[in-house]
Amino acid sequence: MSSEEIDTKTKILEASWRLLEAxxxxxxxxxxxxxxxxxxRQAVYLHFASRIELMIATMNYVDEVKGLDARLAQLNNATSGTELLNACVEVWGNYIPEIYGLAKAMLMMRDTDEDMAAAWNSSMKCLRDVCQNAIxxxxxxxxxxxxxxxxxxxxxxxxxxxxxxxxxxxxESGWSNEQYVDWTKFLLSRTFVR
Amino acid sequence: MSSEEIDTKTKILEASWRLLEAxxxxxxxxxxxxxxxxxxRQAVYLHFASRIELMIATMNYVDEVKGLDARLAQLNNATSGTELLNACVEVWGNYIPEIYGLAKAMLMMRDTDEDMAAAWNSSMKCLRDVCQNAIxxxxxxxxxxxxxxxxxxxxxxxxxxxxxxxxxxxxESGWSNEQYVDWTKFLLSRTFVR
DNA sequence: ATGTCAATTGACACAGTGTCAAGTGGCTTA
DNA sequence: TAAGCCACTTGACACTGTGTCAATTGACAT
Structure with missing residues (x-):
């Protein structure tokens, strides 16, 4: 079996991910x-029917490996709404830089491809759920x-x-990720917390 | 001269704009x-060297016709910072739907083309100036x-x-433009006004 | 009548995606 | 050991959209 040697499909997904980030x-x-x-080049098509399909598969693969769901799941420990709101921004805000390349590619394709739009939305679903919990x-x-x-x-x-x-x-504006997280938390608290 | 008959260059710009919005x-x-x-098709290239150039020209043409600058210039009547902030959101927020198609095209190209990125930024400059004035x-x-x-x-x-x-x-979320303007004003006031 | 200028037509190069057919090399099974 | 299967390779090709080029047309001006 393929327990030691990485199978080709995974090699493709890894390569795709690596290049997208790079x-x-x-x-x-x-x-x-x-x-x-x-x-x-042609061998890729033996595993993925199209570019779109490969991209969606890459997204699912990264989801699996990085586990945004798992990271977000921890948050349900948060006691207050404010705490949950802040934790949410922190987890997601620190996750973005790790998946930016991939996310950017998805967002660009979303404009022209319905399947990609659907895949992206379903991937954002778990984030939305947590946000809604906070609210x-x-x-x-x-x-x-x-x-x-x-x-x-x-x-x-x-x-x-x-x-x-x-x-x-x-x-574009040159903020550090910390700046981003802090000011976003600030803006959200001010906006939503009475 | 071409005072009555619209010249071809303008016809192309109009067509480009119309289709982009549509x-x-x-x-x-x-x-x-x-x-x-x-x-x-080939005749277009007699007037614009490339797709990008045509798009940038379209953008300038629309800017000229619609006059965001002019609309924003009125704002300097605003007395207080808060007033200026709100007026800014209102003017810009009601301008967006009129130029969304074009703007979307620009933003998509900006990712792959430097010239477009520069053109977009310079076009946003006047908006940024007003925002900065408000702050x-x-x-x-x-x-x-x-x-x-x-x-x-x-x-x-x-x-x-x-x-x-x-x-x-x-x-995506199905808000009306009024909702957008109102809540954005709310969020900004809460965030920036002591 | 001659020249110029805008536009037309048709052909072609190039990049990137996706398809197809024929071939190769290794592994399994009889 | 032969037969068959499988993942993969190679090379060719279709299709789309951009951009280029050369030859031609038709109008208008001198």
Missing amino acids: HQGQGVKMSDIAKEAGIS EALYKEGKLTEGWSIKEATDMFMATISISQWEQLTM | HQGQGVKMSDIAKEAGIS EALYKEGKLTEGWSIKEATDMFMATISISQWEQLTM
Whole structure:
């Protein structure tokens, strides 16, 4: 069996991931991935029907290895809504730099490919759930700023911690990740906590 | 001269703009633009050296016609920092839907093309200036929330009113533009006003 | 009538994705 | 040891979209 030797499929996924991170999700061709994996370009298609499919598989693979779900699961220890909100920003905000290349590639393809859009949304689902928990906790504590519905507040929360927001503040404006996390926590607390 | 008949260059720009808006900035080919303008594909290249150049020209053309600068210039009537901040969100927030298709196309190209990135940034410059004015006004009134530097606050301001943010809240989360403007004003006031 | 200029047509190069057919080399099973 | 299977290789090709080039047309100006 393939318990010791890494099977080709995994080699491709690793190569894809590595290149995506190295090039920040841009300009990574099927032939590059094949070369990186040490196989022929055509062989990639023996394992993945298309570029899109490979990208989605890479995303699932990274999800599995890095385990955002697991990281987020820990958060349910958080007692108060505020605490949960802050913890959420911290976990996600420190996760983004680890998966930025991949995420960027996904976001770019999402515009033109429905499957990718769906895959991305379902991958964001677990994050959204935690965000919503935080908002609901605030609400139950009577601490959610007046006027917000749960949905609206969760929408705004998600938008605020979106990859594009992170990209603009760190990559473009030159913020450190710590700055990003701290000010985002500040903005969210001020916005949602009464 | 060409005072009555629209010259071909303008016809191309109009066609480009129309298609970009109609298709939300996606999948608009040179041949589509040519067809829309009523000329041959190759003729487009007699006026614009490349797709990128045409896109940048379209952007400048729309800027000229729609006049974001002019709209923003009015704002300098605003007396207080808070007022300026709100006015800024209102003007920009109501401008976005009018130019979304074009903006989306620009943002997508920006990832792969330096010239486009530069053109986009310079186009955003006037918006950034107004945002910075608002933050500075707050600061001078002693109303800027403690901790923010002018630059950081302006960065965060810009990120909050970015196209991606608007896109996520309206196109994806289904908010009305009014909702977008109101909640964004709310979030910014809470974040920046002491 | 001659020249110029904008536009047309058709052909072609190039990159990247995806497909197909034929071949190779190693491993299993009879 | 032969037969068959399997993952992979090679090379060729179709398709799309961008960009280029050369030859041609038709209008308008001198």
